[in-house]
Amino acid sequence: MLTVNQALGLVLENTPQKIQHLRKKLLDAQSFTLAERVVTDRDYPPFPRATMDGYALRLEDLEKENKFNLIGEIFAGDNWTQPEKIKTNSTVKIMTGAPVPECFDVVIKKEDSNNKENIVTIQSNKFKKWMNIARQGEDAEQGKLLGQQGTFIDDSFLTIAASLGYSDLYVLAPPLVSLISTGNEILPVGAPVLSHQIRESNSVTIRAMLKKFNAKIHKSWLIPDNPQMLAEKISECMNSDICIITGGVSAGEADFIPSTLKSLGVQEIFHKVMIRPGKPIWFGRKDDALFFGLPGNPVSARITFKIFVEPCIRKLLRLPAQKNYFFPILKTRTKMHDFEEYFRVKIINQDNQSYLQEIESNGSGDFINSLESEGIAIHPADKPELPQNSQTQFLFW
Amino acid sequence: MLTVNQALGLVLENTPQKIQHLRKKLLDAQSFTLAERVVTDRDYPPFPRATMDGYALRLEDLEKENKFNLIGEIFAGDNWTQPEKIKTNSTVKIMTGAPVPECFDVVIKKEDSNNKENIVTIQSNKFKKWMNIARQGEDAEQGKLLGQQGTFIDDSFLTIAASLGYSDLYVLAPPLVSLISTGNEILPVGAPVLSHQIRESNSVTIRAMLKKFNAKIHKSWLIPDNPQMLAEKISECMNSDICIITGGVSAGEADFIPSTLKSLGVQEIFHKVMIRPGKPIWFGRKDDALFFGLPGNPVSARITFKIFVEPCIRKLLRLPAQKNYFFPILKTRTKMHDFEEYFRVKIINQDNQSYLQEIESNGSGDFINSLESEGIAIHPADKPELPQNSQTQFLFW
Numbered sequence: 001m002l003t004v005n006q007a008l009g010l011v012l013e014n015t016p017q018k019i020q021h022l023r024k025k026l027l028d029a030q031s032f033t034l035a036e037r038v039v040t041d042r043d044y045p046p047f048p049r050a051t052m053d054g055y056a057l058r059l060e061d062l063e064k065e066n067k068f069n070l071i072g073e074i075f076a077g078d079n080w081t082q083p084e085k086i087k088t089n090s091t092v093k094i095m096t097g098a099p100v101p102e103c104f105d106v107v108i109k110k111e112d113s114n115n116k117e118n119i120v121t122i123q124s125n126k127f128k129k130w131m132n133i134a135r136q137g138e139d140a141e142q143g144k145l146l147g148q149q150g151t152f153i154d155d156s157f158l159t160i161a162a163s164l165g166y167s168d169l170y171v172l173a174p175p176l177v178s179l180i181s182t183g184n185e186i187l188p189v190g191a192p193v194l195s196h197q198i199r200e201s202n203s204v205t206i207r208a209m210l211k212k213f214n215a216k217i218h219k220s221w222l223i224p225d226n227p228q229m230l231a232e233k234i235s236e237c238m239n240s241d242i243c244i245i246t247g248g249v250s251a252g253e254a255d256f257i258p259s260t261l262k263s264l265g266v267q268e269i270f271h272k273v274m275i276r277p278g279k280p281i282w283f284g285r286k287d288d289a290l291f292f293g294l295p296g297n298p299v300s301a302r303i304t305f306k307i308f309v310e311p312c313i314r315k316l317l318r319l320p321a322q323k324n325y326f327f328p329i330l331k332t333r334t335k336m337h338d339f340e341e342y343f344r345v346k347i348i349n350q351d352n353q354s355y356l357q358e359i360e361s362n363g364s365g366d367f368i369n370s371l372e373s374e375g376i377a378i379h380p381a382d383k384p385e386l387p388q389n390s391q392t393q394f395l396f397w
Numbered sequence: 398m399l400t401v402n403q404a405l406g407l408v409l410e411n412t413p414q415k416i417q418h419l420r421k422k423l424l425d426a427q428s429f430t431l432a433e434r435v436v437t438d439r440d441y442p443p444f445p446r447a448t449m450d451g452y453a454l455r456l457e458d459l460e461k462e463n464k465f466n467l468i469g470e471i472f473a474g475d476n477w478t479q480p481e482k483i484k485t486n487s488t489v490k491i492m493t494g495a496p497v498p499e500c501f502d503v504v505i506k507k508e509d510s511n512n513k514e515n516i517v518t519i520q521s522n523k524f525k526k527w528m529n530i531a532r533q534g535e536d537a538e539q540g541k542l543l544g545q546q547g548t549f550i551d552d553s554f555l556t557i558a559a560s561l562g563y564s565d566l567y568v569l570a571p572p573l574v575s576l577i578s579t580g581n582e583i584l585p586v587g588a589p590v591l592s593h594q595i596r597e598s599n600s601v602t603i604r605a606m607l608k609k610f611n612a613k614i615h616k617s618w619l620i621p622d623n624p625q626m627l628a629e630k631i632s633e634c635m636n637s638d639i640c641i642i643t644g645g646v647s648a649g650e651a652d653f654i655p656s657t658l659k660s661l662g663v664q665e666i667f668h669k670v671m672i673r674p675g676k677p678i679w680f681g682r683k684d685d686a687l688f689f690g691l692p693g694n695p696v697s698a699r700i701t702f703k704i705f706v707e708p709c710i711r712k713l714l715r716l717p718a719q720k721n722y723f724f725p726i727l728k729t730r731t732k733m734h735d736f737e738e739y740f741r742v743k744i745i746n747q748d749n750q751s752y753l754q755e756i757e758s759n760g761s762g763d764f765i766n767s768l769e770s771e772g773i774a775i776h777p778a779d780k781p782e783l784p785q786n787s788q789t790q791f792l793f794w
Binding site for chain 2: 026027030040042044045046047049051053075076077078079095096097098099134138139140146154155156157158159160161162163164165166167183184185186189190193194195196197198199200201204205207208209211224225250251252253254296297298302323324325326327347349352353354361362363365366367368369370371373374391393397
């Protein structure tokens with residue numbers, strides 16, 4: 001059986017990258033992936049900018065003199081025309097955000113000055129060149145690459161794009177995803193259930209998790225354990241980028257997914273992985289369409305989505321892998337098997353330190369307890385024990 | 398001057414809580430706040446559920462015998478009618494997810510059995526009561542409260558709501574927010590800029606940050622430093638829950654926001670806080686409308702939004718405060734003032750440990766470098782130094 005890393009490697013190897021572009025209004029581009037190069041159109045700051053209200057002066061003058069002739073004032077947004085020749089000991093009053101004229105190289109804040117009849121006295125002797133001036137180009141020079149194909153468009157990037165004057169952005173077309181939930185025992189959310197039946201939740205969970213990538217739902221169906229009906233519906237998903245099927249993926253007598261997929265010409269790339277929960281996961285491909293068969297129970301479906309499907313979507317969208325973090329684990333954790341185990345955790349703060357705390361649960365069918373969880377932590381395959389306080393890898397949901 | 402905690406306390410004290418409800422389709426309810434009680438409609442699991450494919454038996458029989466008469470088979474979704482009397486040494490074949498009939502209390506997995514002409518031989522002697530059965534009600538009994546007014550509707554909650562049969566949810570009406578950017582030097586994103594002008598980005602950043610609360614934008618304007626125009630537009634925002642104004646909030650000669658707000662009858666609750674960046678922040682109230690004047694530079698605006706406005710929105714929506722985490726800081730950090738300082742950081746992983754690394758920047762006007770940041774860390778007011786490796790409080794953006 002494949003390890004998690006081997007299986008994930010095969011998923012990524014078989015994932016093509018999106019090339020179709022869309023053009024989006026800046027604010028509608030949030031959570032898409034950039035498809036163009038974004039480059040500074042000019043220096044940033046674009047002009048030497050006063051960072052305080054005060055007086056602009058020449059350091060050279062200031063080193064000799066503390067009284068200055070006021071020759072003008074500049075507000076933010078003003079286009080002050082500098083006289084051809086500036087006399088020694090001249091100053092201009094300047095507001096935060098205003099451009100500092102070329103001839104000046106210091107701004108003394110107004111609290112350190114005194115203006116009497118247009119004679120400004122500087123009352124501080126702590127000054128140095130460029131004080132209280134954000135120099136042109138110090139944050140980024142013109143032509144600096146700030147975004148490219150594969151940059152995720154988050155709040156920070158939107159600030160940049162607006163500042164650089166992008167009112168639209170080219171983004172990668174979102175992945176087209178089909179969702180098929182299977183199981184005779186499963187009914188749609190709104191229908192009345194009998195005591196031996198349960199309601200469909202996997203497609204809801206997965207749609208919610210897909211939202212952060214702006215993925216587009218192509219088809220979404222709930223289908224009983226019937227090979228003909230499954231084949232008919234799955235064959236309509238051949239143009240999806242990804243088809244995610246939950247349930248029916250194990251080796252039981254009602255587990256028709258692997259055989260149905262094969263009958264439709266989908267090549268099996270792997271079936272079963274050394275992961276807990278989620279061992280029965282199936283992955284295959286037909287041309288550029290990828291097929292995931294995830295176990296049906298809600299916790300397994302969610303964790304295998306996170307570990308295998310989400311990285312696939314990130315690769316499709318040319319995004320880097322999800323960042324993971326390390327936190328010490330609150331209590332020693334042991335396991336008796338050689339599978340990689342993913343367990344739901346919350347993070348608790350004690351004495352100015354954050355710890356991972358495992359969510360108590362009755363196993364992988366217990367979706368109720370997911371409510372408390374912030375994400376999942378990894379118990380590596382080869383470690384029987386994660387000792388108390390040991391740094392443990394963690395992924396936010 | 399107020400400390401950050403004093404100021405935040407005043408913000409929260411003055412924030413009313415939303416009471417208007419909306420009804421949303423389940424999937425459209427994501428990122429809203431629940432406005433109703435969500436209670437388990439029945440036990441979960443709703444029936445004793447087989448967690449393996451195998452044979453259901455009576456422990457009592459199994460302790461004496463290893464051959465059983467096959468009297469039926471049950472697939473997930475089947476409503477098997479239990480005969481009135483079950484003979485000793487009877488078994489039914491059962492699939493994962495199927496209801497285990499009342500009379501049985503053990504499931505032996507099929508790998509540990511052998512079925513020959515309807516006589517099933519159990520080949521394992523490791524068994525105990527309720528083995529491979531998820532018992533009715535073990536995850537949650539009927540009537541358990543799983544969500545209430547103030548529960549944030551995230552992926553985990555949507556799974557629960559679907560499983561419990563909620564096809565719609567009552568949610569709190571989202572906050573109505575107005576955004577006013579000010580400054581003579583500022584032009585709308587699409588307009589051509591001259592060298593002394595810059596483009597408006599604060600409203601873009603704030604709208605992007607508001608998205609996670611599904612906030613509704615009431616008005617959004619860019620207004621020059623003109624008291625009449627400011628007064629006219631601000632007076633149209635009196636029905637917003639929150640009005641966020643960026644720029645013009647300090648004590649400079651073009652800083653008209655505090656006086657304009659007062660002239661409109663908005664009561665000043667505080668002006669200036671011991672925070673860096675963001676000291677000039679202004680906060681006031683008129684009836685139930687709250688007014689924030691944030692400093693105009695993009696980094697200060699974003700940080701003061703995060704520290705003061707976001708907690709206000711959370712209170713409006715009855716949500717708990719944003720969770721913060723502690724990570725060790727990679728390098729010793731010193732400060733020379735007694736303000737609380739918020740600095741942009743990224744998290745880096747080294748030798749299986751996560752550390753906070755400060756983003757190098759040219760001060761609070763340097764928004765370009767925010768690109769790399771994952772959030773902000775807190776340098777408390779009273780600590781001149783955060784020593785290397787000391788646990789430091791961190792907030793994701």
